[in-house]
Amino acid sequence: MADVRNYTLNFGPQHPAAHGVLRLVLELDGEVVVRADPHIGLLHRGTEKLAETRTWLQTLPYLDRLDYTSMLPSEHAYCLAVERLLGVEVPIRGQYIRVMYDEIARIKNHLLNIGTHALDIGAMTMVLYTFREREDLFDVLEATCGIRMHQAYYRPGGVYRDLPDQMPKYQENRFKNAQTVKELNEARNGSLLDFLEDFTNRFPVLLEEYHTLLTDNRIWKQRTVGIGVVSPERALQLGFSGAMLRGSGIEWDLRKKQPYEVYDRLDFDIPVGVNGDTYDRYLVRMEEMAQSNRIIKQCIAWLRKNPGPVISDDHKVAPPRREKMKGSMEELIHHFKLFSEGMHVPPGEVYAAIEHPKGEMAVWAVSDGANKPYRIKLHTAGIPHLAATDEMCRGHMLADATAVIGTIDLVLGDVDR
Amino acid sequence: MSAKLERLSRQLKESFGDRIGEPAINHGEVSVAVPAASYLAVMRQLHDDPAFDFALLMDLSGIDYSEFAGYQGARYAAVSQLLSLTHNWRLQVKAFPTDDEFPVLESVVDVWNVANWYERETFDLFGIHFEGHPDLRRLLTDYGFVGHPFRKDFPVSGYVEMRYDPEQRRVVYQPVTIEPREVTPRIVREENYGKGGRG
Numbered sequence: 001m002a003d004v005r006n007y008t009l010n011f012g013p014q015h016p017a018a019h020g021v022l023r024l025v026l027e028l029d030g031e032v033v034v035r036a037d038p039h040i041g042l043l044h045r046g047t048e049k050l051a052e053t054r055t056w057l058q059t060l061p062y063l064d065r066l067d068y069t070s071m072l073p074s075e076h077a078y079c080l081a082v083e084r085l086l087g088v089e090v091p092i093r094g095q096y097i098r099v100m101y102d103e104i105a106r107i108k109n110h111l112l113n114i115g116t117h118a119l120d121i122g123a124m125t126m127v128l129y130t131f132r133e134r135e136d137l138f139d140v141l142e143a144t145c146g147i148r149m150h151q152a153y154y155r156p157g158g159v160y161r162d163l164p165d166q167m168p169k170y171q172e173n174r175f176k177n178a179q180t181v182k183e184l185n186e187a188r189n190g191s192l193l194d195f196l197e198d199f200t201n202r203f204p205v206l207l208e209e210y211h212t213l214l215t216d217n218r219i220w221k222q223r224t225v226g227i228g229v230v231s232p233e234r235a236l237q238l239g240f241s242g243a244m245l246r247g248s249g250i251e252w253d254l255r256k257k258q259p260y261e262v263y264d265r266l267d268f269d270i271p272v273g274v275n276g277d278t279y280d281r282y283l284v285r286m287e288e289m290a291q292s293n294r295i296i297k298q299c300i301a302w303l304r305k306n307p308g309p310v311i312s313d314d315h316k317v318a319p320p321r322r323e324k325m326k327g328s329m330e331e332l333i334h335h336f337k338l339f340s341e342g343m344h345v346p347p348g349e350v351y352a353a354i355e356h357p358k359g360e361m362a363v364w365a366v367s368d369g370a371n372k373p374y375r376i377k378l379h380t381a382g383i384p385h386l387a388a389t390d391e392m393c394r395g396h397m398l399a400d401a402t403a404v405i406g407t408i409d410l411v412l413g414d415v416d417r
Numbered sequence: 418m419s420a421k422l423e424r425l426s427r428q429l430k431e432s433f434g435d436r437i438g439e440p441a442i443n444h445g446e447v448s449v450a451v452p453a454a455s456y457l458a459v460m461r462q463l464h465d466d467p468a469f470d471f472a473l474l475m476d477l478s479g480i481d482y483s484e485f486a487g488y489q490g491a492r493y494a495a496v497s498q499l500l501s502l503t504h505n506w507r508l509q510v511k512a513f514p515t516d517d518e519f520p521v522l523e524s525v526v527d528v529w530n531v532a533n534w535y536e537r538e539t540f541d542l543f544g545i546h547f548e549g550h551p552d553l554r555r556l557l558t559d560y561g562f563v564g565h566p567f568r569k570d571f572p573v574s575g576y577v578e579m580r581y582d583p584e585q586r587r588v589v590y591q592p593v594t595i596e597p598r599e600v601t602p603r604i605v606r607e608e609n610y611g612k613g614g615r616g
Contacts, residue, residue, distance in 0.1 A: 041556060041559070046566065084445075237530045239530075341601065342601065351446060364478070366480065369605045369606070370603050370605045375481075377476065417557075
């Protein structure tokens with residue numbers, strides 16, 4: 001009989017199922033994975049080092065580029081860190097707006113995750129459905145700050161501006177006739193909040209659609225049940241957070257346990273898995289979307305009733321309004337100083353953590369009193385999750401490696417920083 | 418919340434005594450400095466002792482203090498962020514390797530398995546070595562990278578750049594052709610700057 005030896009397979013860095021540039025060196029025994037060694041750093045941009053050479057405000061847009069599928073929560077962690085160091089209060093309306101956009105990001109992130117995860121495993125249709133809803137949410141973000149993806153909308157002290165009063169509308173062209181345009185614009189006749197409310201009313205029905213497609217799907221279950229099982233004890237040892245930790249049956253959510261902003265005023269539940277496998281984590285994410293939808297509804301109701309400022313009026317931190325800046329010397333100086341020299345953050349260090357859609361995202365900011373950070377450490381949830389691939393893949397088939405990569409909700413921008 | 422933090426810092430003092438520095442509470446967070454000699458033992462107890470129960474190591478990273486305004490002491494520190502789910506509290510542990518030329522600490526991989534990648538990253542970026550680590554390879558930088566890029570004396574633009582050489586028909590490394598450009602200088606202002614008087 002011929003000699004049978006283990007062989008090594010190079011997975012990625014350019015592989016559609018690698019969710020970016022992940023190089024996975026797999027040692028295989030036949031078709032069974034014996035060892036998985038992820039090589040990361042192909043997307044390393046040195047964000048933390050760059051931050052040391054930029055002012056506190058200039059660093060903010062880099063945070064969008066970390067996890068490029070849910071941008072605003074990353075900014076949120078950074079803003080919280082700077083605000084805590086400065087001791088600045090965010091106006092309550094600003095806090096509600098932040099929470100609302102965080103939850104929009106959560107839905108957006110999970111939609112992408114579930115869509116592409118299903119795509120990796122072979123269910124092509126799912127991604128078409130989820131991207132349809134993501135597009136609506138991208139429209140919301142675009143209406144808010146003009147950019148679909150890298151918003152730079154949260155600023156230390158609040159959010160850059162208030163919600164817009166109208167949604168952009170479709171226009172007639174040679175591909176869309178008057179009738180189509182009218183139908184498409186039906187939800188867009190009111191303000192942004194009206195559009196979003198319409199979305200939250202539609203979304204539970206859409207979520208049911210996804211459940212019909214996947215939850216009881218025999219093939220989906222065959223590919224996910226019992227794959228990548230992580231026991232609660234191992235989940236702690238492996239430093240999991242977010243949906244990965246909850247999928248293993250540990251009830252832990254920073255929004256509930258260490259509430260920031262206005263999460264303590266909102267009503268929502270934390271879904272928890274039982275078996276700690278890929279399927280449970282999928283169910284947790286599905287339920288999280290339903291809960292996020294609930295939170296968004298509550299935020300909309302509050303925001304409709306309570307107008308007010310959205311950013312701090314401390315002009316050493318947040319810029320004055322443009323009309324005021326044009327008319328008053330004092331405000332002009334503030335504006336100029338803020339955007340040239342930047343704000344000075346008092347010496348100290350702070351570890352600000354939030355519940356990012358992927359898990360705990362934290363910014364450890366160290367200041368020595370200068371206008372630039374002395375050190376910024378970005379803790380992203382992707383690192384411990386990816387580090388656990390080895391353990392989760394062992395003993396599974398090669399094809400299950402993609403299922404594991406899908407379930408850890410991998411985004412390489414987030415891992416490599 | 419602050420009563421709880423007081424309790425944690427009191428417990429730390431009672432349990433560890435001289436083996437750790439004075440626990441400090443700033444911005445609602447407890448932090449403590451640990452000398453390199455007692456680092457591993459302290460970390461193990463923080464994990465195992467139900468009075469602390471830090472089951473999760475959320476983050477471990479390094480910092481280079483060489484340019485910190487008015488700082489005296491060891492140049493590097495490895496900083497861990499611990500989290501306890503049962504007590505719902507956090508703790509920051511700072512360990513200072515004694516030798517600035519060759520910073521070494523003991524590895525905590527056995528206590529928290531997740532430390533594996535964190536320590537690899539800290540070694541890669543700061544050159545802090547972790548004794549007893551099973552596989553201390555570089556994590557983020559390129560294969561064959563020289564130097565530790567997050568040290569303060571490492572320029573932002575680095576030393577080498579990579580390009581495709583059509584004559585040799587392969588990728589080659591060459592000295593960098595760009596220079597770091599600083600638009601806004603780094604300034605530490607005196608206290609109460611801009612607070613008194615006008616403007």
